[in-house]
Amino acid sequence: MAAAPTPYTTRPQYSSSVLVRGTPEYERCRRNNPSSATPERYPREIHLPKTPQDVAAALRKATELGVHVGIRSSGHIFGLGALVHDGIMIDTSFLNRDIAYDTDTQEIAFGPAVRVEEVAGKLAEINRFFPHGHAPTVAAGGFLLAGGQGWFVRGWGATAQSWITKMEIVVPSGEVVTASRTENKDLFWAARGSGLGFFGVVTRFWGRTIPRSTLWERNFTFEVGNKYEALMTWALTKGDETPKYGTDLNLTIYYPEKYDPNCSGDDIPNPATLHMSLSLLCYADTKPQAKILLSAYDDMPAEIKDALIEMKPVTKTSFQRIFQTKRGFIGLGGDKRWSILSMLSEPSVPMPKLLSYIKPAMLELPTRTSVVFICTCDIVPDEVDSAVTIPQQYYISTITQWTDPKLEPQIYQPMRDRYRRALPVSAGVYVADYDVTCDDANGKVMSDTALARFLKIREKWDPKGIFPNYKKFIETHNKINQGLHKAKI
Numbered sequence: 001m002a003a004a005p006t007p008y009t010t011r012p013q014y015s016s017s018v019l020v021r022g023t024p025e026y027e028r029c030r031r032n033n034p035s036s037a038t039p040e041r042y043p044r045e046i047h048l049p050k051t052p053q054d055v056a057a058a059l060r061k062a063t064e065l066g067v068h069v070g071i072r073s074s075g076h077i078f079g080l081g082a083l084v085h086d087g088i089m090i091d092t093s094f095l096n097r098d099i100a101y102d103t104d105t106q107e108i109a110f111g112p113a114v115r116v117e118e119v120a121g122k123l124a125e126i127n128r129f130f131p132h133g134h135a136p137t138v139a140a141g142g143f144l145l146a147g148g149q150g151w152f153v154r155g156w157g158a159t160a161q162s163w164i165t166k167m168e169i170v171v172p173s174g175e176v177v178t179a180s181r182t183e184n185k186d187l188f189w190a191a192r193g194s195g196l197g198f199f200g201v202v203t204r205f206w207g208r209t210i211p212r213s214t215l216w217e218r219n220f221t222f223e224v225g226n227k228y229e230a231l232m233t234w235a236l237t238k239g240d241e242t243p244k245y246g247t248d249l250n251l252t253i254y255y256p257e258k259y260d261p262n263c264s265g266d267d268i269p270n271p272a273t274l275h276m277s278l279s280l281l282c283y284a285d286t287k288p289q290a291k292i293l294l295s296a297y298d299d300m301p302a303e304i305k306d307a308l309i310e311m312k313p314v315t316k317t318s319f320q321r322i323f324q325t326k327r328g329f330i331g332l333g334g335d336k337r338w339s340i341l342s343m344l345s346e347p348s349v350p351m352p353k354l355l356s357y358i359k360p361a362m363l364e365l366p367t368r369t370s371v372v373f374i375c376t377c378d379i380v381p382d383e384v385d386s387a388v389t390i391p392q393q394y395y396i397s398t399i400t401q402w403t404d405p406k407l408e409p410q411i412y413q414p415m416r417d418r419y420r421r422a423l424p425v426s427a428g429v430y431v432a433d434y435d436v437t438c439d440d441a442n443g444k445v446m447s448d449t450a451l452a453r454f455l456k457i458r459e460k461w462d463p464k465g466i467f468p469n470y471k472k473f474i475e476t477h478n479k480i481n482q483g484l485h486k487a488k489i
Ligand SMILES: Cc1cc2nc3c(=O)[nH]c(=O)nc-3n(C[C@H](O)[C@H](O)[C@H](O)COP(=O)(O)OP(=O)(O)OC[C@H]3O[C@@H](n4cnc5c(N)ncnc54)[C@H](O)[C@@H]3O)c2cc1C
Pocket: 034, 070, 071, 072, 073, 074, 075, 076, 077, 078, 080, 081, 082, 092, 112, 133, 134, 135, 138, 139, 140, 141, 142, 143, 145, 146, 147, 148, 149, 150, 195, 196, 197, 198, 200, 201, 202, 203, 330, 432, 433
């Protein structure tokens, strides 16, 4: 069923709460994803619940029909595991779509499709801070189930690890339960870090907040030329020297023509000159404090200075301004097609080895608008507390964007091959980027012992297996443990 690309909307409207396959509204809903490369998978029904009871009814229907269930909160996992062919997709767009602040507990509570920009708006109104994601359109559901590399993740940990206190979950039996560190502890453990493998529908989250401060940014732009190793080593090492608390350190590699409105199409510019930018952000009450937090980068050897194109001093900014930049950086909907592959670096691997294994993924960008994104996360797992159990030192990703579907053979598999080549220096994959369409480049999503624990908890709550994605995790772990992932390159 071919359809013209439609703009992506975070506030869709439909005339019914159950959309049936074969109708135009169903197809508009199925395709309402940030990437227009919607896979050819067709759930038999799409349910648009408003309440946990509506969710329970959708799960009952799936059980009656004996089909699988997929859940979409905003569709930012581009493989779209939520589109379960012949199953039921639950789209949470209208489910508890509000944000409440409790002045006694100083917690916010919100539904799973609430977007980063909506949470940020509420926090500005109440003068509080909570580490939501970085991009304006990402929903809470998939972000928090994956763990959540939120703002200033380095010191404060993944958002679900240290900020989420409670979740309301509809479990496969249809019961609506609360999960926290004191109630249904096993469910709370499993829901934080299992991402698309989770076996229930989260209908509300509760999270701590702290008083608001001020956001500051410092930028550097370099020409990569033949200085890939020197620039990366300097940038990542300076990150390690920067205090963890209140800093957010991001590196991108891209063609400068990415932003050129006069360029059209997917073609790589000629000559192909890559730039590397550092966006160094911090949260501090005053500019002198911000300057100290980001001062490790003052120390720049001559070789690095030679590649410098632009340097912007520490300047006050805002989440809204960052969102505006992200909108330009990652255009969504329309004819834009996206894929993300990523890895989490193994912290014990020496820097030269890491840089050598990831080099093709960093420098061989398939189109003019693709980009490498690296975030220093420094997430330390606590296996007793949650399923976030892969160390997340550097999150390393390549975000490929294109418009012409004919390019796909040159994009999907070569990019997977580049990331498969990097598996020996990877601790695993951030579950938010787990590729349900092909296992070639996937790493482990949790430690082996955590996976064993997760599978036991899953069996207890979802004995009929209506949420199917956990099976893929088992395949990936077997592949890695048996050494079946050896690079072809
Ligand atoms: C532009 C962009 C920016 C991003 N920025 C960040 C960032 O700053 N930090 C970060 O950590 N990640 C980031 N991500 C990754 C993002 O967090 C994940 O893609 C996440 O899964 C998106 O959430 P979603 O609800 O849109 O996902 P969806 O694609 O809707 O869902 C992903 C999976 O999560 C599960 N799921 C979703 N909602 C529920 C629910 N309510 N109950 C149970 N299961 C559910 C489903 O199994 C589903 O298959 C970014 C991604 C993109 C594309």
